[in-house]
Every structure is written in structure tokens, then in C-alpha cells.
Amino acid sequence: DQQVKQNSPSLSVQEGRISILNCDYTNSMFDYFLWYKKYPAEGPTFLISISSIKDKNEDGRFTVFLNKSAKHLSLHIVPSQPGDSAVYFCAASPYSGGGADGLTFGKGTHLIIQP
């Protein structure tokens, strides 16, 4: 039961170009979305998030776009740098009105930045 789907296991982008990572979700209860970056043998590192009341959030080179009607979000990285090579996870959380909610993760996309 894949509630969060990242359909591209890997993506190769040239240095300096734009990287676009995609994520789809099926659960209508999700209202908060996050992107994490992970290097081998390390824990996920938070990159950027967006709540369902917005359609765009920008932080430096990273921008997340949310299309609620399509249940789709994307992460844009521009310009791409060699240090961006990592696995990127999309994650989502429902609004439950209280308590601590676990995140539901996608399987990840391995981004490779080529010189």
C-alpha cells in the first residue's frame, strides 16, 4: 500500500541544470509534506516542507510545488550542485488534530549530479 509514491528510482542531471523530483500521494488526509535528503550511512536530513494551504514554498535553491487536486508535489533544485547527489525522500503527514504523527515516506529517488 504505497500512499506516497516516487516513481523514479533514479535521476541523472548535469551540474548547473535544474533537478526536478516528483512525488504522488493517494491519501486525502495528508496535509503536510516534506522533502528529506539522505546520504549513505546517515539519517534523513530535512530540506523543505509545505502545508496544504500553500502551493509553493521556496528556500534558497530548493522550491517545493504542491498540486492538491492532482495529489502531486515536486522538488526543484536549481542550480544543481555535485553535493546534491543523494537519495531524496518525499514524506507526508496527516492532520489528526492532536498527538504526534508519524511520517509516511516514499521509496526515494537517487539523484546523481554529473559534472
Next chain:
Amino acid sequence: EPEVTQTPSHQVTQMGQEVILRCVPISNHLYFYWYRQILGQKVEFLVSFYNNEISEKSEIFDDQFSVERPDGSNFTLKIRSTKLEDSAMYFCASSVRRSSYNEQFFGPGTRLTVL
């Protein structure tokens, strides 16, 4: 910059043995989480903890698992009788408040190998 720490980095145990994985969340955070990632699979939520009690747990978190905050700084995950399929990376995370509208910060993980 404050970070979540986990010990040990690697734990090897025999099937049927008990293991305790330890985490020190970020000091002003109130919500704590455990996740696991089986090799080649996605990160999966196990349990969340707030105010000294479990807030939410997944189907994976069965009776062989337990969590505890034994003092003001540590947060532990105990697996009572390990199985081969418990072999995975276990990540601890913490957040200032509940996950919606607030990111979770992850530790580097403990690699558990059950022989």
C-alpha cells in the same frame, strides 16, 4: 547546531536476544519518534511518543517492541526477542511539536543485524 544522536551505530545480536537502541533527542523537542528502514526499502514509521506515553504506533510496532524515556534526555527502543526480519536501520527523530507544520529531525541511525 543541535542534533539527534543515537547509540550504538551498529548492533549485532543473535536471534531471540533483547536489544535496546538509544537516542538522545534535541533538548527542547517534545515529540519523539522511531522509524526503521529495511535494506532496499522505504523508511517506515514505528512509533511516536509525547508526554511520557505512546502517541501513535504503526502495525509494525507489535508487542515485542517498547519505548521508554528513562530520564530527561534519553529515548529508547527495546526489541524483546529479535527476529531475523528485525535487521534494519533504526532511526530516531524528534520535533518541537506534533509533526504537522513542523519538521522532524533524524539521528544518524543504528544498524541492527540479527544473526
